[in-house]
Amino acid sequence: MAAEKNSTSEDSLKENLFGVSEELVQAISSALENNDAPKIQALIKDLHAADVSDLIISLNSESRKQFVSIIKDSLNPDVLANLDIPTRVQVLKMLGPNLIAEALKSLASDDALEVLSSLGKEHQAKVLQSLPSRERAMFEKFLSYPKDSAGRLMQRELVCVPPFWTVSETLNFIKNYHDLPEHFYTIYIIDPRHHPLGEISLSLLLRQQEETVVSDIMSQDMRSIQVTKDQEEVAFAFRHYGLVSAPVIDETGRIVGMITVDDVVDVIGEEVEEDILHIAKVHELHVNESVTNTAYWRIRWLIITLVNTLIASFVIAQFQVSIQKMTALSFLMTINAAMGGNSGMQVVTIVVRAIATRQLRESDIWRSVSREVFVSLITGTFFAFLLGSIAAFWVNDIWLGIILAVALFCNMLWAAFAGTMLPILIHRLGLDPAVSAGPILTTTTDVFGYAIFLGLATLILL
Amino acid sequence: MAAEKNSTSEDSLKENLFGVSEELVQAISSALENNDAPKIQALIKDLHAADVSDLIISLNSESRKQFVSIIKDSLNPDVLANLDIPTRVQVLKMLGPNLIAEALKSLASDDALEVLSSLGKEHQAKVLQSLPSRERAMFEKFLSYPKDSAGRLMQRELVCVPPFWTVSETLNFIKNYHDLPEHFYTIYIIDPRHHPLGEISLSLLLRQQEETVVSDIMSQDMRSIQVTKDQEEVAFAFRHYGLVSAPVIDETGRIVGMITVDDVVDVIGEEVEEDILHIAKVHELHVNESVTNTAYWRIRWLIITLVNTLIASFVIAQFQVSIQKMTALSFLMTINAAMGGNSGMQVVTIVVRAIATRQLRESDIWRSVSREVFVSLITGTFFAFLLGSIAAFWVNDIWLGIILAVALFCNMLWAAFAGTMLPILIHRLGLDPAVSAGPILTTTTDVFGYAIFLGLATLILL
Numbered sequence: 001m002a003a004e005k006n007s008t009s010e011d012s013l014k015e016n017l018f019g020v021s022e023e024l025v026q027a028i029s030s031a032l033e034n035n036d037a038p039k040i041q042a043l044i045k046d047l048h049a050a051d052v053s054d055l056i057i058s059l060n061s062e063s064r065k066q067f068v069s070i071i072k073d074s075l076n077p078d079v080l081a082n083l084d085i086p087t088r089v090q091v092l093k094m095l096g097p098n099l100i101a102e103a104l105k106s107l108a109s110d111d112a113l114e115v116l117s118s119l120g121k122e123h124q125a126k127v128l129q130s131l132p133s134r135e136r137a138m139f140e141k142f143l144s145y146p147k148d149s150a151g152r153l154m155q156r157e158l159v160c161v162p163p164f165w166t167v168s169e170t171l172n173f174i175k176n177y178h179d180l181p182e183h184f185y186t187i188y189i190i191d192p193r194h195h196p197l198g199e200i201s202l203s204l205l206l207r208q209q210e211e212t213v214v215s216d217i218m219s220q221d222m223r224s225i226q227v228t229k230d231q232e233e234v235a236f237a238f239r240h241y242g243l244v245s246a247p248v249i250d251e252t253g254r255i256v257g258m259i260t261v262d263d264v265v266d267v268i269g270e271e272v273e274e275d276i277l278h279i280a281k282v283h284e285l286h287v288n289e290s291v292t293n294t295a296y297w298r299i300r301w302l303i304i305t306l307v308n309t310l311i312a313s314f315v316i317a318q319f320q321v322s323i324q325k326m327t328a329l330s331f332l333m334t335i336n337a338a339m340g341g342n343s344g345m346q347v348v349t350i351v352v353r354a355i356a357t358r359q360l361r362e363s364d365i366w367r368s369v370s371r372e373v374f375v376s377l378i379t380g381t382f383f384a385f386l387l388g389s390i391a392a393f394w395v396n397d398i399w400l401g402i403i404l405a406v407a408l409f410c411n412m413l414w415a416a417f418a419g420t421m422l423p424i425l426i427h428r429l430g431l432d433p434a435v436s437a438g439p440i441l442t443t444t445t446d447v448f449g450y451a452i453f454l455g456l457a458t459l460i461l462l
Numbered sequence: 463m464a465a466e467k468n469s470t471s472e473d474s475l476k477e478n479l480f481g482v483s484e485e486l487v488q489a490i491s492s493a494l495e496n497n498d499a500p501k502i503q504a505l506i507k508d509l510h511a512a513d514v515s516d517l518i519i520s521l522n523s524e525s526r527k528q529f530v531s532i533i534k535d536s537l538n539p540d541v542l543a544n545l546d547i548p549t550r551v552q553v554l555k556m557l558g559p560n561l562i563a564e565a566l567k568s569l570a571s572d573d574a575l576e577v578l579s580s581l582g583k584e585h586q587a588k589v590l591q592s593l594p595s596r597e598r599a600m601f602e603k604f605l606s607y608p609k610d611s612a613g614r615l616m617q618r619e620l621v622c623v624p625p626f627w628t629v630s631e632t633l634n635f636i637k638n639y640h641d642l643p644e645h646f647y648t649i650y651i652i653d654p655r656h657h658p659l660g661e662i663s664l665s666l667l668l669r670q671q672e673e674t675v676v677s678d679i680m681s682q683d684m685r686s687i688q689v690t691k692d693q694e695e696v697a698f699a700f701r702h703y704g705l706v707s708a709p710v711i712d713e714t715g716r717i718v719g720m721i722t723v724d725d726v727v728d729v730i731g732e733e734v735e736e737d738i739l740h741i742a743k744v745h746e747l748h749v750n751e752s753v754t755n756t757a758y759w760r761i762r763w764l765i766i767t768l769v770n771t772l773i774a775s776f777v778i779a780q781f782q783v784s785i786q787k788m789t790a791l792s793f794l795m796t797i798n799a800a801m802g803g804n805s806g807m808q809v810v811t812i813v814v815r816a817i818a819t820r821q822l823r824e825s826d827i828w829r830s831v832s833r834e835v836f837v838s839l840i841t842g843t844f845f846a847f848l849l850g851s852i853a854a855f856w857v858n859d860i861w862l863g864i865i866l867a868v869a870l871f872c873n874m875l876w877a878a879f880a881g882t883m884l885p886i887l888i889h890r891l892g893l894d895p896a897v898s899a900g901p902i903l904t905t906t907t908d909v910f911g912y913a914i915f916l917g918l919a920t921l922i923l924l
Contacts (some may be wrong), residue, residue, distance in 0.1 A: 019702065019820050026825070048683070050702050058823055084821070174668045183706065184665045185647050202664045203646045206636045221510070239731060240481065240512050242724050244645065261723050262704050265730060269701060272734040273815065279742060280811035281804060291833060295840035298808055302801065302841065306849070309800035316793035323785065323792045330785045330792045331778035337796075338771035339764065342743060346760055349742035353735060358481050359546070361520055363488070371753060378757035379764065387768070 020047075020054045028055060032063050037070045044071065049078035057087050068094050077103035081111035086289050088118050097123070101130035104139075108181070109156040110263055113142045117152070150234050151227040153267065154248040154257035157181035160190045163197055163215035167208045185260065186245045189218045194254040196224055196247045224249045227256055234259060235267040236358065275356060278434035279349060281305070304439045312337065312446035319454040322462055328395040329457055332404055335391075336453045339383055340411035340445035347372050347419030348437045355427050356434070369420045376416030384409040399461060407453035415445050482509075482516045490517060494525050499532045506533065511540035519549050530556045539565035543573035548751050550580050559585075563592035566601075570643070572617040572725055575604045579614070612696050613689040615729065616710040616719035619643035622652045625659055625677035629670045647722065648707045651680045656716040658686055658709045686711045689718055696721060697729040698820065737818060740896035741811060743767070766901045774799065774908035781916035784924055790857040791919055794866055797853075798915045801845055802873035802907035809834050809881030810899045817889050818896070831882045838878030846871040861923060869915035877907050 024043065031039040044052055052071075056079070059067055068075075068091055075095075080088060080103055092100055092115070100119075104112040104127070116124060116139055124143075128136050138156065145151025159180055161170050170187065174180065187205065189197045198218030208217055223241065225234055225248050237243060238261055245260040281301035316323075316333065323329050351368065354360035360368060384405035392401025422441055423433035486505065493501040506514055514533075518541070521529055530537075530553055537557075542550060542565055554562055554577070562581075566574040566589070578586060578601055586605075590598050600618065607613025621642055623632050632649065636642065649667065651659045660680030670679055685703065687696055687710050699705060700723055707722040743763035778785075778795070785791050813830065816822035822830060846867040854863025884903055885895035 019698070020823075022824055025823065029825075046683075048703055050704070054702075054820075057821065058826060060829065171668065174665075175670075180665075180669075182665070183663055185706075201645055202668070203636075203642075203644070206633060206664070206668075207642075208637075221508075236481070239727050240516075241510055242512070242727075244647075244724055261727060262706055265701050265704075265723060265727060268727060268731050269734055269819075272731055272738065276734065276738045276741065276811060276815065279738065280807050282808045282811050291836045292840070294833075295837045295844075298805065298837060298841050299844055301808065302805055302845065305800055305804040306845070309797045310852070312800075313793040313797055316796065317790075320789040320792065324789045327782040327786045328779075330782065331775040334778065334796065334799075335771045335775055338767055338774075342767040343760065343764055345742050346744045346763065349738060349744050353738065357731075358516075359519065361482075361487065362484055363491075364520060367522065371756075374753045375757045375760060378754070379760050382757075382761055383764065383768070390772070 020051045020058070025055065025058055028067070029059075029063065032059075032066055035066070040067070040070050041074070049076045050082045052076065052079045053082035053087075056091065057084060061090075064090065065094060072099065075099075075103070077107045077115075078111065080115045081107060085118050088115065092119060092123070097126040097130045100127045104131065105135060109138070109142070109257075110152075110154060113139065113152060117143065117147075145227060148231045149227065150225045150229045150231065150248050150259060151257075153231055153234060153263050154227070154259045155181065155263070156257045157184075158247070158255070158258040159184055159187040160194075160196075160255060161187060161214060163189050163191065163213070163218075165214050166210065167205060167212045167214065167217075168210035170205065170214055171210075183260075184245070184258075186258075187214075188247050188255060188258070189214055190255055196222065196249065196255045198222055199245075199247070201244070222247065224255075225259060226251070231267045232271050235264050235271055238264040239268060240358075271356070275352060275434040278432070279345075279352070279438055281439070308439055308443045308446065311443055312450060315447050315450045316454070319450075319458060322454060322458040325462055326400075326457065328397070328400060329454060332391055332395070332400065333450055333453050335387060336404065336407050336411055337446045337449040339387070339408055340415045340449045341442040343376065343379060343412050344415030344419040344441045344445050345438060347376075347416055348423055348433075348441055351420050351423040352434050352437060355423060360424075365420075365424055368424075369417065372416040372420045373413065376412050380409040380412035380416075383412065400457065403456045403460060404453060407449065407456055410452055411445055411449045414448055415441070418444055482513045482520070487517065487520055490529070491521075491525065494521075494528055497528070502529070502532050503536070511538045512544045514538065514541045515544035515549075518553065519546060523552075526552065527556060534561065537561075537565070539569045539577075540573065542577045543569060547580050550577065554581060554585070559588040559592045562589045566593065567597060570617050571600070571604070571619060571719075572615060575601065575614060579605065579609075607689060610693045611689065612687045612691045612693065612710050612721060613719075615693055615696060615725050616689070616721045617643065617725070618719045619646075620709070620717070620720040621646055621649040622656075622658075622717060623649060623676060625651050625653065625675070625680075627676050628672065629667060629674045629676065629679075630672035632667065632676055633672075645722075646707070646720075648720075649676075650709050650717060650720070651676055652717055658684065658711065658717045660684055661707075661709070663706070684709065686717075687721060688713070693729045694733050697726050697733055700726040701730060702820075733818070737814060737896040740894070741807075741814070741900055743901070770901055770905045770908065773905055774912060777909050777912045778916070781912075781920060784916060784920040787924055788862075788919065790859070790862060791916060794853055794857070794862065795912055795915050797849060798866065798869050798873055799908045799911040801849070801870055802877045802911040803904040805838065805841060805874050806877030806881040806903045806907050807900060809838075809878055810885055810895075810903055813882050813885040814896050814899060817885060822886075827882075827886055831879065834878040834882045835875065838874050842871040842874035842878075845874065862919065865918045865922060866915060869911065869918055872914055873907055873911045876910055877903070880906055 027043055028040060031043065056064055056067060072095065080091065083091060104116060107115065116127065119127060128139060142151060157180065159174065161173060186199050186201050188199050191197055198220045199222045200214060200218050223237060223243065223246050225246050227248050227250050243261060245258050247255050248257045248259055250256045281304060351360065387408055388401040388405025391404045392398045419441055423437040426433040426437055489505055490502060493505065518526055518529060534557065542553065545553060566578060569577065578589065581589060590601060604613060619642065621636065623635060648661050648663050650661050653659055660682045661684045662676060662680050685699060685705065685708050687708050689710050689712050705723060707720050709717050710719045710721055712718045743766060813822065849870055850863040850867025853866045854860045881903055885899040888895040888899055
């Protein structure tokens, strides 16, 4: 096996279309074991920066240090921008302020900012001091924008021209002016106060007559984004309107940068992922977070489960006498709580996502509630009948089956109603429903589920 | 209040930056009540197609019919592409084959295909018949690509030039040839067999000397996507490499279309959303799915919960005698199951996402498992101590507290181990871990949680 792997040529190792191949990881690992620096340089020579980042992430702490010290001086700065935060912090520590400052200078301003923001305050100050005063001022300005705002996402480099220029003047400017971004898709037309008036996509510009004035062909249906807007709103606008790029303006309406769709792609993924993590009560996104940090956040989230389950236990404890008289209650009661909780979480998830993607608007609330209640009439009837029958046969007591069926039906109806209303109410209070709607709901379905089943059984059978 | 709302001018109604304002929805509703067609036309005149779609989605079934019949003849075809599937199906039914065929002709090929695919087989055939034979052949070819493949995502329109052309020939071609896509960011260089050789971004092309030959400046670091590749892989490549566009090739290597990042934006969101929905056991993404359809899928997913909870009940039932002797077991046992299940779901979620985003590779498995086990040693100790103490005080029985603590610790350790291994094993079997890892895990934590707590209590205390 080992011999076979070594015989794979270096070329074929790089051929994998998406991501880093397992073979490459192993080739790198064995080169690291032999401390074979030239081999490593050769292996990563033609690799995309994103793949080098993946390689670094996949190495363990020791090999990572060794690997970084080998590639340090020829490091493509884009690699830093592509690392996850815990790994990036580790790698930046190995580089030191001067190498970081060099890297920042050659990165696009949005990527440079991302790298800079992952440093601690002190380290950040040191790096800023190593930068020329112009760059330092720019980064300090950028860092003053709120976290997760458009200002943190945008790139400063953009192409702006005055409205009276002709197409040929504009094309000449693009051709001869050297301080333009590497890639851009749109040029902006601005007035003397630097307010954006309109935009033209490059592909449109190329198809115009040379003497046409740009203000005659620019599109005014442009969506300027305030520099302080939250990145979630920015991502929503890009996704909703299928935008490719948008100008960013400051509080006075001056254009200060632009956001392109490739910057937003990550945000879209992250914003949706954040909701997943909240539903599953997890904090961190990175598999590379430290063990103690991870444990801290897991505990914080599990405290919610703790409170939830203690409340449910307290409710059950009130019916100890009934359970002692009829022990079948002890194993049937969990069915009602589980079905109510799970059907409620289905509703909460749909509603939380509908709020996040703005598919659900204020005027729709009652339509959504009634829709979910209707659905639960069907699902509730189905499971009430099914589980009621199973219970009746299992414990050979038709009344206990009927009681479970009634309790289950009521709990699922409640789950549908509360599962719709709770996220909406929490959202109205300005809180994040992805975080709190689930736990609150399952607490109510537990409490309600145990109370109604054990209560009815106590009243009717005992 | 009502007077105030009516006094808002029509202009300000359209000013909202992102999405449709509540005021506009109400203005449209009241115009619909008065059947005031000109008012409605005026209100939506300058509205973005995506916002018109949102409006249609937000109307109830009756108003929707009325609204569509008013705007039918002046409908911007992009509105159709932006609707969610259930609403689109409804609207397409109102339009009829000829209007649909007209709309398809003016849409970009990828959007047209999306609209066409939401029709039923019969309806689709009728619409295809209303199309000119050239378009019909193209759509039939496109529809032959697998669902969710690159072929369904790409647009056919793209700009290709031979390698021996100069920059000025290329720019002239773009300027004068009329059958080009409306927006494009990259041109592709192809050989006589239509195989892509390289690409040049427009912004780079514009900065070259006129007599330069394109093959000298093209980038060969281009990632061609096979037409049958799954859209999840496509989205991954775009997100990973920060791509703006990529050529799509057929099985013979011929270029057949291109995918641009704005097409992928939706896929990225959807793929992550799919994972959320699976974790929460929900099928549908659209709040507009019919009640019966929704109920059907909710029931299918809840069957998993049903099996899970019945297995857990069966385990509890084995300990009826113990519970009768010591009823405190009945309310303490649920704590162990809840904590184990929730801590396991945290792990499953992290691992499922790490697999989906390829942060977790084969060689990392043991590192991940040991990391999660270490985390659970901390969290398990914390909660064992905390809940053990609470239980001991509550029921005034130190031994019961110790038993709960031991059972909880073991269950959380198991949840960490199984929560990491299960998604990885399921993924290796070629199945989707987002669907099945959660339910299987919580079944094991329930069974294990009840069995070890009730078992230890029976052995030691009774």
